[in-house]
Amino acid sequence: MNEEIENILTNKKIKPTAVRILVLKELLSQSKAINLFELEKKFEKVERTTLFRTLRTFVQNNLIHEIDDGTRAAKYALCDDDCTCKIDDLHLHFFCTRCKKTFCLRENNIPTIQLPDNFLVETASFVVKGICNQCNS
Ligand SMILES: [Zn+2]
Ligand SMILES: [Zn+2]
Numbered sequence: 001m002n003e004e005i006e007n008i009l010t011n012k013k014i015k016p017t018a019v020r021i022l023v024l025k026e027l028l029s030q031s032k033a034i035n036l037f038e039l040e041k042k043f044e045k046v047e048r049t050t051l052f053r054t055l056r057t058f059v060q061n062n063l064i065h066e067i068d069d070g071t072r073a074a075k076y077a078l079c080d081d082d083c084t085c086k087i088d089d090l091h092l093h094f095f096c097t098r099c100k101k102t103f104c105l106r107e108n109n110i111p112t113i114q115l116p117d118n119f120l121v122e123t124a125s126f127v128v129k130g131i132c133n134q135c136n137s
Contacts, residue, residue, distance in 0.1 A: 027076070
């Protein structure tokens with residue numbers, strides 16, 4: 001298992017360290033996006049700054065993507081293997097207004113946006129809000 005995780009890290013050119021392996025394991029076990037505070041609760045012995053830096057490294061190496069779902073804290077979820085985190089690779093997200101969980105809608109690429117002349121896109125976050133399958137059952 002750890003070997004598999006180390007491979008994922010090295011494939012994304014990230015040096016496997018103990019903390020990085022722990023954090024990636026946690027991300028792999030999630031079906032939803034998680035934020036820094038949730039991560040902190042899971043790993044109380046690890047410094048917040050270390051966890052934060054780990055997330056930054058993962059984002060910079062296209063292992064995870066950051067999601068702005070309108071809540072105060074950014075959430076993070078794993079990218080697809082071939083993700084380059086360019087606008088074309090971005091997908092929609094779903095925010096459940098009951099349980100406040102955020103999910104990747106990987107099948108739904110963000111739509112092509114027609115911008116006026118001389119407007120440049122930097123990032124785009126498309127969040128669909130509603131009730132998730134667990135809250136709906
Ligand atoms: Zn829900
Ligand atoms: Zn996503």
